[in-house]
Amino acid sequence: MATIIVVTSGKGGVGKTTTSASVSTGLAKRGFKTAVIDFDVGLRNLDLVMGCERRVVYDFVNVIQNEALLKQALIRDKHCDNLFILPASQTRDKEALSKEGVGRVLDELRDSFDYIVCDSPAGIEQGALMALYFADEAFIVTNPEVSSVRDSDRILGILQARSKRAETGSTPIKEHLLVTRYSPRRVEAGEMLSLKDVQDLLGIPLIGVIPESEVVLQASNSGVPVIHFDQSPSGQAYDDVVARFLGESRPMRFLEPERKNFLRRLFGT
Amino acid sequence: MNLLDYFLSKRKKSAVVAKERLQIILARERVDRSGPDYLPALKREILEVVAKYVSIDVEQVQVHLQREGNCEILELNISLPEPPPASTNQPMGHSAAN
Numbered sequence: 001m002a003t004i005i006v007v008t009s010g011k012g013g014v015g016k017t018t019t020s021a022s023v024s025t026g027l028a029k030r031g032f033k034t035a036v037i038d039f040d041v042g043l044r045n046l047d048l049v050m051g052c053e054r055r056v057v058y059d060f061v062n063v064i065q066n067e068a069l070l071k072q073a074l075i076r077d078k079h080c081d082n083l084f085i086l087p088a089s090q091t092r093d094k095e096a097l098s099k100e101g102v103g104r105v106l107d108e109l110r111d112s113f114d115y116i117v118c119d120s121p122a123g124i125e126q127g128a129l130m131a132l133y134f135a136d137e138a139f140i141v142t143n144p145e146v147s148s149v150r151d152s153d154r155i156l157g158i159l160q161a162r163s164k165r166a167e168t169g170s171t172p173i174k175e176h177l178l179v180t181r182y183s184p185r186r187v188e189a190g191e192m193l194s195l196k197d198v199q200d201l202l203g204i205p206l207i208g209v210i211p212e213s214e215v216v217l218q219a220s221n222s223g224v225p226v227i228h229f230d231q232s233p234s235g236q237a238y239d240d241v242v243a244r245f246l247g248e249s250r251p252m253r254f255l256e257p258e259r260k261n262f263l264r265r266l267f268g269t
Numbered sequence: 270m271n272l273l274d275y276f277l278s279k280r281k282k283s284a285v286v287a288k289e290r291l292q293i294i295l296a297r298e299r300v301d302r303s304g305p306d307y308l309p310a311l312k313r314e315i316l317e318v319v320a321k322y323v324s325i326d327v328e329q330v331q332v333h334l335q336r337e338g339n340c341e342i343l344e345l346n347i348s349l350p351e352p353p354p355a356s357t358n359q360p361m362g363h364s365a366a367n
Contacts, residue, residue, distance in 0.1 A: 146287050153295050157302045190282030197288045201295060 002035075002113040004106060006135035006173075008159075010151030012122030014143045015180040018216055019238075020119035021049045022227035023139065026242030028083035029227075032114035035074065038088035039131035040121035041096055047087045050077065051223025061089035064101035070108050079228065084113075094127040102130045124158060133164050137174040140204065143181045144193040149201055152177075156204065176207035178241065183212045185257040195255065208241035210234050211254040300334075308334065315345060323349055 007020045017038075024036035038046035041061060047053040052075045058068035063086070070086075077083035086105075089096065109116050120131035132138065138159055142152040159173050160166055166173075179198055186192035199206055210216075213234040219226035227242070229235035233254045240250045301309060312332050319325055331346040 146291055149291055150294060150298075153298065157299070161302070187284070190284050193284050193287055193291075197284065201288065201291050 002110045002116045003136050004116045004134050005137045006118045006132040007139045008120040008155050009141040010155040011148045014141050014148050016141050017046050017049050019141050020117050021225035022238040024117040025225040025227050027115045028080040033082040034115045035084045035109050035113050036117040037086040038119050039127045041088045041094045044088040044090045046119050049220050056087045059087045059089040061092045061096045097130040106134050135173050139176050139178050141178050175204040177204045178208050180210040181212045182209050210237045
């Protein structure tokens, strides 16, 4: 029986798809059979970030509307054998995601997978509501920035009131705060909300901090989830996130500005 | 106070400003969320009625919903303006705000 994880944020552009790609890859690399679903119907993007855009034949909406079988639509990841991607439809609108349809596809996946990662679209409309409705656990992706923090708080309210777990009165969705695009240098200069500020404001347990890094863009440029860049701080930070999610205790890192020594500063490397 | 102190104390770091603003707005939005669905509409309509008779500042209104056991207390705190000294009796139909 799979655990369903939603990656959500309210605000767009904070790193939901980057996180979905890396967390699902991290889980698969550790041997768990994992599916990652793009809920951003109309604006397919997860396939591009995961580098499988040219192998999309059928999509999530095709499966919901019985135009394709689930196993026809699932794309096997080129790096991990036990990772599968279910892409979003580009031609339909978000209303195509009915509660019954999404529930049926998730039920079918639940039997044969360990983890199902739901990549939520931005906003609080149908696609976002369906991505979180069936979740057991949630990653709240937040940038240390006013509108992102506010939208995350909004999404937390929705998780606590309008998810299936809330409606049926069962154990609430387990919430994990993931702070992304964190710049220790700007925090030190007093220009960016600190990790503690974001934690104080949102009041949910922290699962990780991903430092702002140009490697994230390089990763999406090449269609390889950033967690594969295991020499880079962002890749290592995502690996820590997955380890913590699975119960390992790892200290937070990349919270201090990198101190350049005199020579590196001189040559600007 | 020397010049350096002046600049150091006067300029509040923008991250501090951000946190203060968020603390206020999140607290307000959480109250709105925790109440029943009809609370914002109820608040608006009560204010409309009051505003028909007295000039009130919407910012000066506090709404609290408290739960004590199985009893809910809706508390509306509206600060009325000082009555003008000349005319203490305002006509009933006076509409001051909308």
